Amino acid sequence: MIKHILFLRFNESAYGNDKQTNIKIFKEKLLAMQGKLDGLLKVEVGFDFSKEKDSSDVVLYSEFENKEALHQYQIHPDHEDLKKWLSEVRYERRVVDYEA
Numbered sequence: 001m002i003k004h005i006l007f008l009r010f011n012e013s014a015y016g017n018d019k020q021t022n023i024k025i026f027k028e029k030l031l032a033m034q035g036k037l038d039g040l041l042k043v044e045v046g047f048d049f050s051k052e053k054d055s056s057d058v059v060l061y062s063e064f065e066n067k068e069a070l071h072q073y074q075i076h077p078d079h080e081d082l083k084k085w086l087s088e089v090r091y092e093r094r095v096v097d098y099e100a
Contacts, residue, residue: 001041001100002064004073007056009092015085022089023047023058029082030060037076039069056094070097 008026010019017025027045034043042063048055064070073079086093 002067002070003096003098003100004060004062004064004070005096006060007092007094008058008060008086008090010057010090011088014089019057026058026082026086026089029078029085033073033076033078033082036078037069037073039065040073041065056092067099 010022010026012019014022027047030043030045034040040062042061044061046059046061048057048059062073064073
């Protein structure tokens, strides 16, 4: 199993939306991908409530059957669209992919 964890910090505004609205849109876009990709086992999106200076705004936790499933997710058209959208709404990205 492959675990894909992503931490993001969002800009205060983008696309005419405030940060909180864009975070909710991000979650909706990701959850909409469930069931569209073979090998995508789990998608979970969480919002930070601590608001510490080193906190990220949002975390994505996802599980894939194998590395190929993760690769197919990365090149899926819906994910490509999401990455393009994210390029305007986020200012920091941290990712970890690992085998469990």
